[in-house]
Amino acid sequence: MTERKGDWWQIAVPEKWEGKTIEEIFRSEWEAPKKLTHTFRMEKKVRYEGTEANWNVPLTAGKRLELLLFQEEEILVPPYYRDIEILYEDDHVLVMNKPPFINTHPNDKDDVETLLNAAQFHMQANGEMRNVRQVHRLDRDTTGAIVFAKHALAGAILDRILVKREIKRTYIALVHGLLKQKKGTINKPVGRDRHHPTRRRVSPSGQEAITHYQVLKEDYTQHVTYVKCWLDTGRTHQIRIHFSHLGHPLVGDVLYGGKPIADRQALHAIKLEFTHPFTGEKVVCFAPFTDEPVIFKDIDVYQI
Structure with missing residues (x-):
């Protein structure tokens, strides 16, 4: 207890x-x-x-x-008000449904309109005068479940179980074309692209990157495929790079060859699972889609 x-x-x-x-x-x-x-x-x-x-x-x-665990701290993260959807919260952990077009964390000192800053506002609005701590990240245009820690010890434990791959993150992607294999594993190292400041690529000298996938549904009219993905590693742009490498870039992902038929890359962190660092209970969070217009059509979030 x-x-x-x-x-x-x-x-x-x-x-x-x-x-x-x-x-x-x-x-x-x-x-x-x-x-x-x-x-x-x-x-x-x-x-x-x-x-x-x-x-x-x-x-x-x-x-x-x-x-x-809960004493007041000097606040180092400037609060930023934004309406955010909470998927799970207790005294130790905060899981939010990240909207598109917002950074997970500041990239410079003037970048305060991020999800981390919004989480800080949420904590302070509830009388919790402590610094929220980011555990992992999602790309600016990627949506879905993301976890933050509400105090230093929770942050340290969550960081450790993330490294040990004990936080399971399941994504859904909409990719161009119809995949030959209905399920499989992409094991291709990922590194920086020397010719582009933000793009990465499959590179023999890159870091290990492993993506598992399973086809959920095919749309023959639009010539696109809905794919469930889960990762053994968490490299920047990993899913986007791997499917582009297969010749099936994500819809809307113009950086990696996708067509702009959606206003962002079609990638959503649909499910997040972990063992609670203090209670030992299994926490499972499902993240509803928030896009208008809808990108992921006729997919039941709770059946993933």
């Missing part, structure tokens, strides 16, 4: 932590960074049974452990 008590987060020590020390919980269970762990220890941000915790004493299942 876990609950918030003011600035403190309270947890009944679970059976699996029996006999482990707080030091071991931070190091092995959460794999928290050493610097952050040191801060919790030095600033006395952990209590056990209501008193300052001894980090080296074995814990007993059912006893009360408390962490100072």
Whole structure:
């Protein structure tokens, strides 16, 4: 059982932590960074049974452990008001449905009209005076589910499970042409294109990039295909590059050879799944389509 008590987060020590020390919980269970762990220890941000915790004493299942997670911080992210759709939220995590034509995070100090800034406004509007933390990103014109952390420890744990590929992100893309294979894996390294400032390309010297896909539906009239994709890696523009390389660029993706029959590249992060860093519960978020006019026609988001 876990609950918030003011600035403190309270947890009944679970059976699996029996006999482990707080030091071991931070190091092995959460794999928290050493610097952050040191801060919790030095600033006395952990209590056990209501008193300052001894980090080296074995814990007993059912006893009360408390962490100072929700105290106010100096706000470093300028808030920016924008109406945003919340897919999931609790004291630790915020999942939003990213609209198109907005950056995930600032690219320079003057770039404050981003999703990160909008998330910061949302937190402050709800009285949470802490810096929101970006966990992953979506391209400016890509839409769908994206996760942010609401405090430093949640951010560190989510960063770690992202690296370990334990945050599963499922996309839907609309590509030109009809694919020969109805399902498959594209394993082609991706690197920078030396001849273009923002474009990437398949390159033998690039970073490993693996995209799995499955055809959902074919539109023979428009000569396009709806494809479900999921990634083992998260390279910039990965899905866009891989399908362009196959000869099936995304609809609307003029940077990689798509035709401008949509006002953006037809890519949507439709589903996001992860194990909650503190409760251990499975979190599954589905992101409804928001495009007007509609890009992804007759696709049931909740059946992906």
